[in-house]
Amino acid sequence: MKKLIFILLLLVSTLFFIKDELISIFPTEITSTSNLSKEGLTSISPTEITSTSNLSKEGLETGDKLPVMNLYNTKGELEGTSEKYLGKITIYNFGASWCPPCKVEKPLLNKFYNENKDKINVVSIMIDDSGEAVDKFFMENPMDFPHYFDKGQTLSKNFLIRVVPTTYVIDKNGIILERIHGALDWSQLKAEDLEELIWPVGSTAGVN
Template identity: 35%
Template sequence: MSKKWFGILLIALLVGIAGFNLYNDRKEVTDIGEAGIAVNNDQNGIEVGDKAPDFTLQRVDGKEVKLSDYEGKKVFLNFWATWCPPCKAEMPHMQSFYEEKPENVEILAVNVEESNEKAKDFADQYELTFPVLMDKDGTVAEIYEVYTIPTTYVLNEDGTVHQKIVGPMDEPMMKELVK
């Protein structure tokens, strides 16, 4: 290889490394989408032990819900959709758990990119009594890196991530997770 090409490759590599480091080192507050989310990259994350990113979404009834309002409770933050067969399978388990739930536990079911009508009809059909939140543009699902649904984050009372579950849960699994 000639010295000229070696030099060009070396410069390209250095520029790439510098760009990667700049991207990963940013520590700013960023407002994202219409979901009312402010994420501080310094303090928040989705890995076990990280403080879960806060967000504000509307419930199917239009009432606003903020994740941080549930600090002091263990939270099942469940991402789902009405067309998803595993979501349909897990909802009765989640409802049974919710009806008998231990104190200081909450379920927040975040519907991803569907209409209020679809989510409300689904919640009525399955007689869901836990909060159903609307992530109409998928912003919150994107922040939580939800690529498969259902996906559930189990958050500790202090709002930190305890565990991430990809796939459906059942009632015994949920009971074990709150121990």
């Protein structure tokens, strides 16, 4: 399998954020990986979302079919479903306006999108409490890919997302190729690299 070199993001100090029931802890370690193997993509510096319950399954996993998602704008109005993004490899990036790693990662993801948008989709889903916070974030940090509001945090709860950013790489048929906890340096990736994540689960994904 082709080697991939990822430069993982550095956070200079340990940060603590309390956002309602969300508690975030950011490590200060500098970590790097050199290969993409069966373990898939790796990352550091996620914002941890704590939970008091024990989960028998850590949410959606590689090889699962991504459920059809209702996609809402920041006013809480339904704009369609995730079915409209089938047909291409799609990156679903769950983040929040108060998440420092998200602010670092999204410009890199935006550049990756602009370089490869004929081959892949990028969709941002923000788990903020209010659409106003999401609007403010994207006014200050304009991106070219579409973004949606996780109304009532329904998706993040249903998917058991406990860190942000969390990213799902989905094949053109809706199968999860990879789930990534934490921010990635997308400048080290090409669209063709995502094709190598295809698992032998009947997936027919590919970058044409």
